[in-house]
Amino acid sequence: xxxxxxxxxxxxxxxxxxxxxxxxxxxxxxxxxxxxxxxxxxxxxxxxxxxxxxxxxxxxxxxxxxxxxxxxxxxxxxxxxxxxxxxxxxxxxxxxxxxxxxxxxxxxxxxxxxxxxxxxxxxxxxxxxxxxxxxxxxxxxxxxxxxxxxxxxxxxxxxxxxxxxxxxxxxxxxxxxxxxxxxxxxxxxxxxxxxxxxxxxxxxxxxxxxxxxxxxxxxxxxxxxxxxxxxxxxxxxxxxxxxxxxxxxxxxxxxxxxxxxxxxxxxxxxxxxxxxxxxxxxxxxxxxxxxxxxxxxxxxxxxxxxxxxxxxxxxxxxxxxxxxxxxxxxxxxxxxxxxxxxxxxxxxxxxxxxxxxxxxxxxxxxxxxxxxxxxxxxxxxxxxxxxxxxxxxxxxxxxxxxxxxx
Numbered sequence: 001x002x003x004x005x006x007x008x009x010x011x012x013x014x015x016x017x018x019x020x021x022x023x024x025x026x027x028x029x030x031x032x033x034x035x036x037x038x039x040x041x042x043x044x045x046x047x048x049x050x051x052x053x054x055x056x057x058x059x060x061x062x063x064x065x066x067x068x069x070x071x072x073x074x075x076x077x078x079x080x081x082x083x084x085x086x087x088x089x090x091x092x093x094x095x096x097x098x099x100x101x102x103x104x105x106x107x108x109x110x111x112x113x114x115x116x117x118x119x120x121x122x123x124x125x126x127x128x129x130x131x132x133x134x135x136x137x138x139x140x141x142x143x144x145x146x147x148x149x150x151x152x153x154x155x156x157x158x159x160x161x162x163x164x165x166x167x168x169x170x171x172x173x174x175x176x177x178x179x180x181x182x183x184x185x186x187x188x189x190x191x192x193x194x195x196x197x198x199x200x201x202x203x204x205x206x207x208x209x210x211x212x213x214x215x216x217x218x219x220x221x222x223x224x225x226x227x228x229x230x231x232x233x234x235x236x237x238x239x240x241x242x243x244x245x246x247x248x249x250x251x252x253x254x255x256x257x258x259x260x261x262x263x264x265x266x267x268x269x270x271x272x273x274x275x276x277x278x279x280x281x282x283x284x285x286x287x288x289x290x291x292x293x294x295x296x297x298x299x300x301x302x303x304x305x306x307x308x309x310x311x312x313x314x315x316x317x318x319x320x321x322x323x324x325x326x327x328x329x330x331x332x333x334x335x336x337x338x339x340x341x342x343x344x345x346x347x348x349x350x351x352x353x354x355x356x357x358x359x360x361x362x363x364x365x366x367x368x369x370x371x372x373x374x375x376x377x378x379x380x381x382x383x384x385x386x387x388x389x390x391x392x393x394x395x396x397x398x399x400x401x402x403x404x405x406x
Contacts, residue, residue, distance in 0.1 A: 020305070021338070024298040028342025028379050031292025033350035036375035038288045040354050040367055042281025047364035049273055059237045060138060061101075061244055061265045063251065064229035083226035090254060091131070094232070097250040100243035103134040103233040108215050110222050115184040122172055124209040126185070128218030130154065130227065135212075138233045146179045146194035154214040162194035164210040169195075172209070183211065185221050238274060240265060289378070295342065296382035299335050304390045324395040331391035332384070339383020343376045350375070 065082040084106075091104045108128035115121050129135045132149040141148065148162055161183060163169050173181055173192075182189045190213065219225060234243040244265040251261050351367055358365045 017302075017305075020302055024295070024302045024338055025342040025345065027295030027298040028292070028339055028383065029295075029346040029349060031288065031295040031382070032343045032346025032375050032379040033353075034288035034291045034346075035285060035378060036347060036350040036371055037354040038281065038284035039371040039375070040350070040358065040365075042277065042284060043366050043368065043371075044358050044363040045280070046274075046277045047366060049277060059234040059240055061232040061234060061240070061247060061263060062229050063232070063247065063261045063263045066260055066262050083224065084228060084230070085226050086230060088130070091230075093254050094230075094247070094250050097253065098232075098243060098246045100234055100236070100239040100246060101232050102235045103137050104131070104230060105134040105138050105232075106130040106215070106227040106230045107135065108218055108222070108224070108226070109228045110218070112185050112222070120172075122209070124211050126211055126213055126218055126222075128213045128215035128222075128227075130215045132212075132214070134233075135231070138231045142197040144195045144197055145177065146192070148194050148196070149212055149214055154216055157216040157220065158214055159188060159190050159217055160193045160214065161190040162196055162212040163192055164198055165195055166198050166209055169209060188217075188221050190217070241271060292378060292382055295379075296339075296386040299338050299383055300386040300390060302338070304393075328391045328395040331394050332387050335383045335387020335391070336380065339380050339386075342383075343379030346379060347372055347376055 065084045086106050091106065094104050095101070107130065108126075110126050110128075111123055112126045113121050113123055129149060131151065132154060133151055135141075136148055144165060146162070149160065152158075153160055163178060163183075169178060172178075172183075178192045178195060181192050183192065184190075190211075196212075215227065232243070232247060234240050244263055248261075248263055251263075255261070351372075355365050355367060
């Protein structure tokens with residue numbers, strides 16, 4: 001027999017009882033759709049949570065010189081920075097040796113006294129940026145007015161600054177536009193060129209206004225050539241633990257002494273979030289596979305019924321010389337056809353309904369090709385497994401006994 005003959009005979013048997021066939025296909029379709037929907041929902045939830053974690057700076061690392069002075073409490077160490085000597089060449093080295101990061105930004109932070117446009121003196125957090133463009137991406141700064149500091153401002157040591165909009169900025173400049181006004185730190189005047197949104201970063205000095213300066217200009221005023229710490233942006237949140245390990249190795253290679261630096265990161269939070277998401281996703285997929293298995297039992301039932309109804313036919317074709325494997329293939333292909341149709345319908349149903357529901361819920365809608373292939377392949381495997389036993393039973397029938405049947 002040719003393959004087309006198998007298909008023709010199988011299709012004829014499938015269409016003989018349309019309701020029974022429809023219910024079997026529906027069972028496989030629902031199971032396949034459940035598996036694929038579970039994967040799509042899991043990926044969507046994962047991406048959504050990763051985006052929210054990214055909004056809180058979970059994919060940010062930073063390192064600074066280890067605090068070793070006696071009398072400093074552990075909880076104060078994260079607020080205390082020792083001078084950190086780092087150059088542009090060191091930054092380039094870190095970028096080359098840590099593949100999981102996208103931005104590196106050394107900064108100098110210091111509380112300074114300044115005289116505002118109101119003539120009064122205030123204490124602010126002065127933040128000097130070595131690489132303003134990278135800092136803009138790391139801190140997710142939203143510019144409200146004017147412009148941000150540029151790398152050219154840093155190179156030319158321009159006396160400019162960008163301030164954070166807060167009640168302190170209103171207190172210093174009033175409710176008017178601060179662009180073009182000046183801040184005085186000691187004898188140096190800095191022109192305000194931009195206004196940014198309120199930041200979630202406290203930079204170690206809570207409840208103080210943040211003002212950004214070119215690091216080269218601020219270093220002259222403060223009287224230092226060093227920086228306080230270095231911020232690092234990880235490309236993908238799941239890579240945070242690996243990025244921290246790579247960064248540690250790069251720092252040891254560049255500066256030596258593994259205890260010289262403290263690396264602050266949130267790998268514990270990331271791992272916990274990923275573990276929870278993976279557990280939920282696998283639970284959904286596990287329940288869906290049970291549903292798919294139930295659909296497979298439906299296929300097994302329909303093949304058993306087909307064998308029972310066609311017992312005399314099996315006896316005839318075996319008496320005419322049909323071999324066991326030909327009878328086996330006849331019923332096995334029937335189960336595979338049911339599984340393929342059900343799997344295809346399940347994929348279409350899942351992609352259509354789940355994609356619409358996820359988009360309405362505002363979650364990232366991602367339908368990876370591997371998930372489609374996996375769910376469809378599972379449906380076909382279930383079909384093969386479900387049809388194998390009844391097909392083998394049909395192939396083992398004795399021609400004489402089969403002809404006596406019915």
